[in-house]
Amino acid sequence: MEPIKVAGITFRLDATKPFYEQIVAQVCGALARGELGLEERMPSVRELAQLLKVNPNTVMRAYQDLERSGLLVTYRGQGTFTTNKPEPVERIRRELAHGAVQDLVGVMRQLGLSREQTMTLIQEVDWE
Amino acid sequence: MTELLRLDEVGKSFRGRKVVDGISFTLRQGRAVGLLGPNGAGKSTLLKIAVGLIAADSGKVQLFGGTPSWRSFERVAFLPDRGHFTRGMSVSEALQLAGRLYPGFNPGTAREILEDARISRGAYVNELSKGQEARFHLALCLARRPAVLVLDEPFAGLDILSREAMVEAVIGAIAGGVQSVLMSTHDVDDVEGLFDEVILLRDGGLSLWDEAETLRARYGSLRQMYKEVMRG
Structure with missing residues (x-):
């Protein structure tokens, strides 16, 4: 599928692998390479799902996984951000x-x- | 998870030919389920049975825990692949009629989609392009803010941009409160990422039902899965 750029991340999804794992891996890669900085706003679940043409549940699951790893933080009513900790x-x-x-x-x-x-x-x- | 729709051993014949043959599955709250299969596999008939538009010969259908009835119709929006009530009407006439027909119809939701698809209210429905017409009918469904959205081949015959717009609208609806989606399609290309679960129909029977991500891991992609199962 064609690459999709959003908030410093370039997503390249491949229909032969689970989408949720790819979203997690590609956000991790963007953070590790510094393309995605600290304390940056992530697209909402709905926005990212629509851009990537995947089910919102898939994006939600990826975000939850990234939150558990301490890479993303969701603030109620404000949205999801990358961590402020290096x-x-x-x-x-x-x-x-x-x-x-x-x-x-x-x-x-x-x-x-x-x-x-x-x-x-x-x-x-x-x-x- | 709550079951919104449940089919048990549902069967249907037309003129002695079994079109739907002993199918059982459930649609749970919060799930988008894809009903895949070639043309003539029984997808449309199964969807019509599921929403209560035609009766099954055998088996049992439960929608929101009861038999499909006028009560459950309020919470289900069905987009048929052909035969819409809007024939011969202008867009605004169709909107007005929909507002009277459907309790809870939200013209604001419809308006957003119409603007997005550049559909003018004065246009006649049968003068719209195929893509616009499909988006218009989807808008009528979404404006009802149904609990369950049932779509029969919503992308058939549409150009790629219209298909993408339809996929986006459906994803937006899932994110925005439609509880569950059941959608039939014979073309898996646009919908690789859309479904939580996939059901594969073949000759009226259910030949596979599983989580989409599981199938992707097992077969390589839904497209690959479709080809392998259909050949096998």
């Missing part, structure tokens, strides 16, 4: 980085590279 965002950033390294290790192992060879490659790689 710690949960830092935790997500680390989790995502850890996952990316795990993926890299998997690929290197498949390619038959040792830990040392991989470390050398990482040291030699151009970060810019």
Whole structure:
């Protein structure tokens, strides 16, 4: 499905995976990359559901999940906002980085590279 | 969760042919349920039985805990795939009639959708584009603020923008207080994300009923599920 931009988040939903998990993952990614800042207003459940063409229950469930992880906060009568605390965002950033390294290790192992060879490659790689 | 609609072993034949064959399912409060299946699978007949427009030959239908009656009609809005009461009327005449026919009809809700779809009140219903006409009839349903919204093939024959507008209106209605939605469609493409549950009909029988997210995880997508089950 086509990408949909809202409040600093670019949603790309794929009909082959549960939508609720994708919404959670994509909000997490936007927070971790800083595309979505602290204390920012999230779209309402209704707005996001209409934009993404998904059931409001799906968005509600994703928001509840993100609230439990401390990434979103809902204030009665005011709406849903991203957290004002950097710690949960830092935790997500680390989790995502850890996952990316795990993926890299998997690929290197498949390619038959040792830990040392991989470390050398990482040291030699151009970060810019 | 409260059951708003319950069908037990419902069957219906036309001229000796079984169109609906022993179907049981429930529509719970807060759920949007998609009734998928090819043309001729019995979807329209099943929906008409569910809302009480035609009687089943066998089995039992319960709407809000009772037999469908004039009392339950107040809380159910049904959008048929053809045969609307608005034929030959102008938009404003149809709105006036709807206001008299339906208790609790809220012209404000209808007006919003009409403005959004750029439908003028003076236009005749049969002069509207297909997309506008579909949105107009949906507006009449939504303005009744029903507890249960039943839609029969609401996207059939519509262009992509009208389909998207219809999907948005239905999502808005769910977010805005319509308690449950039961919608038939033979085209899953626009509605991958819309349903909480999906029922698949085949040759008048129920061949599958499950949570949409579960089916998506199991088959890859609703589209894929549809193809696999129909082929199998």
